[in-house]
Amino acid sequence: MKHIQSKDWQFYAIVLAFSVVVGLITGNMNKDKVPSAAVPAQSETAAAETPAATGVTVAKRAETGTGVTVVKADDxxxxxxxxxxxYRMNDENDEVVEYTEANPYIQKLYEGYGFAHSYGSARGHTYVITDLSATGRPHKLANCYTCKTSSFTAKVLNDGDSAYAMAFDDFTDSVEDPFGCFHCHANGVGDGTITVTHGYLTNAVADDxxxxxxxxxxxGQCHSEYYFDPETKATSFAYKGLANMTPDLMLEYENNLTDSEGNMFADWVDEDTGVRKLKxxxxxxxxxxxxxxxHGGPNAVMSLTxxxxxxxxxxxxxxTVYTSHYWVSPLDDQDLLxxxxxxxxxxxxxxxxxxQKETTDRENQLGEALAQLDSDLAAAIAEGRIEGQDLEDIRMTVRNAQWFWDFVYVENSEGVHNQQLTKHCLDKAEEYIKQANAMLQ
Ligand code: HEC
Ligand code: HEC
Ligand code: HEC
Ligand code: HEC
Structure with a gap:
């Protein structure tokens, strides 16, 4: 399934001349860009210098608490x-698939959570705010704006984590730049230098x-797995450093988190089964x-970004050679291929x-099995056939099964980014579903 949370130049007075040297540097495809001296200074960027590492283009880290205002994409x-x-071509990418209709079983799996009512597939970046307003899912806090508008990104940089806990409606009037250049370049586009403006990612990758x-x-600032901290409501990641960035360790991390009442962290609790579910x-x-x-793993055949x-x-x-800012499938680009x-x-x-076919077939088969398991567990509870520690154990098994299934269901490439990891997650989901069914016997 392809989805993100919502659902997710004619003035040559300024010379834009970049010589782009596309070189294979140590089997890596990073590009050396030589900005022309004619490129004027940008409005001040809040960014700190970081030391360079070989073969990797190193990003800058945005500074915090600097009172930064956003230079809008249109500017x-x-x-x-x-x-x-x-970038404006993203407006043309406007197709949406409604997953609750395409895969009715998700209404069962996400029952009690907003995604059961409305879950649209991802489309162009410039639609993020429109899609957010149209989800039909209730929005309580401003943390929903995390990946949707650079106006909110700047707010967090200026005010810190307290911004996440603001009421959603209190921020709505401040949205000026739906999906801006600011997310990736701060206010210093210059030669295309990347500044990481979403601090939770900087924290999560830590020393890496x-x-x-x-x-x-x-x-990774947005195309990544996050949760809202149960206390502060801040957008947070379930890992520190690349070594801990596996689906297995992230689940372990979330299974060890507790909320203010001492309960195990959950995005929501399924009413019929009491399973504390994760999204x-x-x-x-x-x-x-x-x-x-x-192309991206630690032992990549050939590193690509x-x-x-x-x-x-x-x-x-x-x-003039330039980088396309129309974010689409590489299959749409015959020259690249x-x-x-x-x-x-x-x-x-x-x-x-x-x-993709292999992935979605298995994803649907396991999704149906998981939905059936939900119904069977609800019936067993209603009939008093399972209780006490047995019930707690099976709830935990269902929680784990859904995590691994969802890790693939919501990944937008449908297995293409990493077949091996996809298969691992689906295998784990299958294993947990089997275990839970055996426990119900
Ligand atoms: C500020 C958050 C954010 C950043 C940064 C971001 N994305 Fe996205 N991206 C989204 C959201 C949200 C959507 C879904 C938009 C919608 O459906 O309304 C999306 C959609 C997409 C799509 C379209 C999917 C479709 O089905 O048509 C592609 C491709 C994509 N992003 C790739 C990238 C790439 C590559 C990068 C980095 C160079 C990136 N994105 C950076 C938030 C982000
Ligand atoms: C989602 C992240 C993202 C956003 C948003 C973004 N850029 Fe970029 N931009 C990049 C990346 C990545 C590169 C460098 C590509 C590379 O190194 O492979 C780049 C490169 C550039 C460059 C260097 C020249 C070139 O073409 O390579 C310019 C200029 C630029 N971007 C302007 C903009 C402008 C203007 C906007 C807003 C309309 C914008 N960018 C929005 C990610 C982004
Ligand atoms: C080796 C090439 C490659 C790299 C590198 C890569 N992707 Fe993809 N990505 C693909 C292919 C191929 C698809 C499937 C496109 C299709 O279905 O037509 C895809 C699909 C997607 C989609 C769904 C697009 C859509 O139209 O629905 C998103 C979003 C996405 N990738 C984001 C990313 C992000 C973020 C990264 C880096 C963390 C990344 N990709 C790295 C090749 C790549
Ligand atoms: C130097 C050889 C080489 C080049 C060049 C190359 N690839 Fe690959 N690619 C591989 C190998 C090897 C695999 C693993 C194949 C497999 O497991 O079946 C792979 C796998 C993939 C996959 C599937 C991921 C997976 O987990 O199996 C995608 C998608 C992909 N490549 C996209 C691209 C795109 C897009 C380009 C061009 C931008 C590209 N590749 C260039 C060698 C290459």
Whole structure:
């Protein structure tokens, strides 16, 4: 299933001349960009310098508490016409699939939580605010704005975690820049330097910040698994450092979290079964950089970044090479496939289709089995056939099963980012479902 939480240049007075040297640096595809001296100074960026590591483009970290205001995407239209025009193309990516209709079993799995009523697939970045308002899911706190508007990103940088606990409606009038350049470049677009403005990601990757390519971090700010801290309501990640960024260890982390009443952390509690359920959110970052990923994992065959595949290099009519800011499938870019992928992938579209079919077939089969398990457990409880410690054990098993299933269901590539990790998660879900069914006998 493809979804994010919501549901998720004509003025050449300023010369924009970048010589982009696309080079294979130690089997890596990071690009060296040489900005032209004609590029003017940007409005002041709140960013700190970080030491460089070999083969990795290192991002900057945004500074906090600086009273920063956002330079809006539209304000860059004249200065960066190529990037801005490609960014506006996201408006064309406007298709939405309603998953509650496509996969009715999720109404059971997410019962009691907003996603059971409305769960739209992801579409273009420029739709994030429209889609957020239209979800039909209730929004209580401003933390829902975390991945939707740079106006909120700036608010958190200025005010700290207290911003997350604001009432949703109290922030709505402050939304000025739906999905802005600010998320990835702060106010200093310059030569395309990436500044990580979402501090929870900086905290989560901790000492590994310099080891992760800037482009991967730019997307990981939103295309990642998070939860809202039960006390502060702050957007938080269930890991510290890359070694702890596995679905298994993240589950263990969330299973060990408690709320103010001492209960095990839950996104919601299923009324019929009492299972304290967790909702995974679009873990593209964790999946792509995880063990087994041929282009993103620790033992990658060939390291590529999210931008290499989703933001290919384009050549304008005047010969200027620039990075496309139209975030779509790499399969939509024949030049990329021919020039970069074809030497190893003769027919990537078929490979992708095969992986996605295998993934969704199994995801649906296990989703149905999990929904059946929910119903069977509810019936067993209603009839008094299970109670006490046996009931607690089975609830825990169902919670774990749904976590591993959801980790794949909500990952937008449908297995393509990392077949091995996808298979691992589905195997774990299947194992837990079997265990729970055996416990019900
Ligand atoms: C500020 C948060 C944020 C950042 C940063 C971000 N995304 Fe997204 N992305 C989203 C949201 C939210 C959606 C879904 C929009 C909707 O459906 O309304 C989305 C949608 C997408 C889609 C479209 C999916 C579809 O089905 O059409 C692609 C592709 C994508 N993002 C790739 C990327 C890449 C690659 C990066 C990094 C270079 C990135 N995104 C950075 C929040 C973000
Ligand atoms: C989701 C993250 C993201 C957002 C939002 C974003 N960019 Fe970028 N931008 C990148 C990445 C990643 C690169 C560098 C690509 C690479 O290194 O492979 C880049 C590169 C650039 C460059 C360097 C020149 C080039 O084309 O490579 C410019 C200029 C730029 N962006 C302008 C903008 C403008 C203007 C906006 C808003 C309209 C914007 N960007 C929004 C991620 C982003
Ligand atoms: C090796 C190339 C590659 C890399 C690197 C890569 N992806 Fe993808 N991604 C794909 C392919 C292929 C698809 C499936 C596209 C399709 O179905 O047409 C995909 C799908 C997606 C989608 C769903 C798009 C849609 O149209 O529904 C999102 C969102 C996404 N990727 C985000 C990311 C993020 C974030 C990263 C980095 C953490 C990343 N990708 C790294 C190749 C890549
Ligand atoms: C140097 C050879 C090489 C190049 C170049 C290459 N790939 Fe791959 N790619 C591989 C190998 C090897 C695998 C693992 C194949 C497998 O397990 O079946 C792979 C797997 C993949 C997968 C599936 C991920 C998975 O878990 O199996 C995708 C998607 C993918 N590549 C996309 C791309 C895209 C897009 C490009 C071009 C931007 C590209 N690749 C360039 C060698 C390459």
């Amino acid at each position: 860059y239209a004249e200065q960066y016409p190529l990037q801005y025009t490609s 910040f310099e080891k992760i390519d800037a482009a991967n971090l730019s997307c 995974v959110q679009h873990p593209e970052f964790e999946t792509f950089l995880g063990e087994g990923s041929p 999210c931008a290499d595949c989703h933001m290919p290099q384009k050549t304008a009519d005047d010969g 021919n020039n970069t992928c074809a030497k190893c992938h003769k027919d990537l579209a078929s490979e992708v289709a095969a992986i």
